[in-house]
Every structure is written in structure tokens, then in C-alpha cells.
Amino acid sequence: MPASLIAYCGPAGTPQDLWLRWNTDPLLLAALAALACVIASGRSADARAGWLALALMVVVFVSPLCALSSALFSARVTHHIILIAVIAPLLARAFPLPRIPSPPLVPVVAAHAVIVWLWHAPGLYTWGLATVAAYWLMQATLLGSAWLLWRSIFAPLVQTGVALMALVATIGQMGLLGALIVFSPRPLYVVHFASTAAWGLTPLADQQLAGLLMWVLAMVPYLAAGLWIAWSSLRAGEPAL
Template identity: 90%
Template sequence: MPASLIAYCGPAAIPQDFWLRWNTDPLLLAALAALAFVIARGRSADASAGWAALALMVVVFVSPLCALSSALFSARVTHHIILIAAVAPLLARAFPLPHLPWPPLAPVVAAHAIVVWLWHAPGPYAWALATVPAYWLMQVTLLGSAWLMWRSILAPWVQTGAALMALVATIGQMGLLGALIVFSPRPLYVVHFASTAAWGLTPLADQQLAGLLMWVLAMIPYLAAGLWITWSSLRAREPAL
């Protein structure tokens, strides 16, 4: 992979050095430490969710998964799934920020879908790997739009039907995107041509694996959230004994 196409996570990880490729960026570690301080001081609405979100952020940004995502598109998609389907809802529970405005749910869901599709188009995706500012723009917009969506879905005043429709719409649009990636007859993400061989994959196989992850694996957190919302709604309707 040309050096000009390597962004924040650095050169593509290879099997021989994978477990040595931890990210020790001082600014990132300081930001994570600041978040830990806020949670420890009791400033979050749900400390357990806050700590879980922090742990997952360490996985996606500090652990060797970061360097692996420079090598494999499938690793980058895994990174994105964790970010938008696990970190975002946990942060929405830990930091709902109820004093901020609550935009209508449908536009928020649509905006998040646009952001997801934009950053998984070959051109914007390659650009996000080209510079550190572009990389962080991708991360912030993915996480921020997902947080806004989950914040509305998990809001106690949102009707169960509306929340479930939002989850179904998100599963649908991500499944469609994953299917398009899986069934593409040629590699679209040419930035990874030189790095997939070390992991025993062709660029097309890596791309197909990424599409399957987005199509199948990514729906699990949304289905789980839907079941939890439905169960909570039914429990709330039960008459008190």
C-alpha cells in the first residue's frame, strides 16, 4: 500500500507483527483518559454503559485492530460495526444529554444511513485513509450520527413502534449495502490490493467478507436492541400485583 494512502492507524499489519501493533497516540490516550475521568466522577447517566463504551473504544482505536484495519477492508468494517452498533448505543445510554434538542427520529435515521453509505463508497473511503484529518472526520461523523440515532431510539418517550421501525430501517439499509459489496464482481476498494495477500485473502475475498459482516453480523446488535425495547414495553404494560 503506498505510504500516501496510509492514514491514522499506520502501515498495514501483517501476521508476524500483529500483536505488537498497539496504538499509543498520546492525544488519543489522553482523550480516553478524560472520558474515564468523567465516568469515574459519576458524570454519566449509566456508568456501566460508559465503561463498556470506553472498553470498546480501546479495542477499535488502541488495540491491533486499528493496524489490521489498514490491511483489510473487512477489519475496517468490523471496526465500524463496533463503533456504530455497540459504542454508539452505550454512549447514548451513558450520555443522553437530555438538555440538547431532540430532532425527529426519521431524519436522524436517514442522516445516519447517508453517513454510513458515504464513507463506504470507494472514493470517500480511500480519501479517509489518505490523511489523519479525513480519518477522524470519518470516525466522528459515523459515531456522532449513530449516537444521535441511538439517543432518539432509546429515549423513554419514543414510542415502541417508532423505535422498532428505526431499527428495521437501519438493518435494511446496512444489509443492502453489505449485499452490494458482497456481490460486486470486482474489487472496489483498490487501496487494499497490496495488503490482503499477507492474510491469505485476495482483495475480492476480503471485500466479500466485509460485505457479509455488514450484511449478517451487523444486524445482531440491532435485533438485540429491538428485543430489549419490545420486552421493556411489554413489562411496562403489565399490571402491578
């Protein structure tokens, strides 16, 4: 695979053409339209969360962010952060599927961590962008494991302390991965080598920016969720007046 070409999102976006690079894949648009119909029909537990998730899915898959993520590893990491830390919890709120038993939280946290680390290993990352099938396997496993994680965290019977520990563990493993990427002495993600210069970055600078995003920015949704869970628990424990 040429270093400047990603199988699904196409050639790397440049500053000159980026805003013209919208993804109009008919199958993708049909899937998003089907999701919109499900939300509009009232079959989601939280319609507002469902619509927000749908809007963000348009951002990561349809908007020029798709083409930008072909050019920059930092854009791809931003895509992944939005997918697993924002879209996934919104989908977990919109579609908790309460009739399906939730698996134990510890294995879910571990499985999600393994999936995140595997897809950001340089070789598997490059393979995940080499074909359309591999690209969607990457997206499905990242989103699916994150949805299971957030669904278990939000489950009504899960203890507050257990949910908070799951969030802390997830922040910790993503921060460690981000730190390893930041402090790598050489660029690792060869698929982006030919396209970073157009954006005024070296491959190593792009990689370091991506690591910082995963290390720092990615923790914000998890911290926000933890504060919300803790606050909700305290309010539930307040005696009625």
C-alpha cells in the same frame, strides 16, 4: 497514498508483527483518559455502559485492530460495526444529554444512513483514510450520527413502534449495502489491494467477507436492542398485581 499505508493507523499489519502494533497516539490516549475521568466522576447516566464503551474504544482505536484495519477491508468494516452498533448505543445510554432536545427520528435515521453509505463509497472511503484529519472526520461523523440515532431510539418519550421501525430501517439499509459489497464482481477498495495476500485473502475475498459482516453480523446489536425495547414495553404494560 500507497495502497499499503493508512495515514492514521500506519502500515498494514501482518501476521508476523500484528500483536506488537498498538496505537500509542498521545492525543488519543489523553482523550480516552479524559473520558475515563468523566465516567469515574459520576457524571454519566449509566457508568457500566460508559466503561464498556470506553473499553471497546480502546479495542478499535488502540489495540492491533487499528493496524489490521489498515490491511483488510473486512477488519475496517468490523471496526465500523463496533463503532456504530455497539459503542454508540452504550454512549447513548451513558450520556443521553436529556436537556438537549432530540431531533425527529426519521431525519436522524436518514442522515445516519447517508453517512454510512457515503463513507463506504470506494472513492470517499479511500479519501477518508488518506490523511489523519480525514480519518477522524470519518470516525466522528459515523459515531456522532450513530449516537444521535441511538439517543433518539432510547428517548423516554419515543413510541415503541417508532423505535422498532427505526431499527428495522437501519438494519435494512446496512444489509443492502452489505449485499452490494458482497455481490460486486470486482474489488472496489484499492487502498487494501497490496496487503490482503499476507492474510491469505484476495482483495475480492476480503471485500466479500466485509460485505457479509455488514449484511449479517451487524444486524445482531440492532435485533438485540429491538427485542429489549419490545420486552421492556410489554413489561411496562403489564397490570400491577
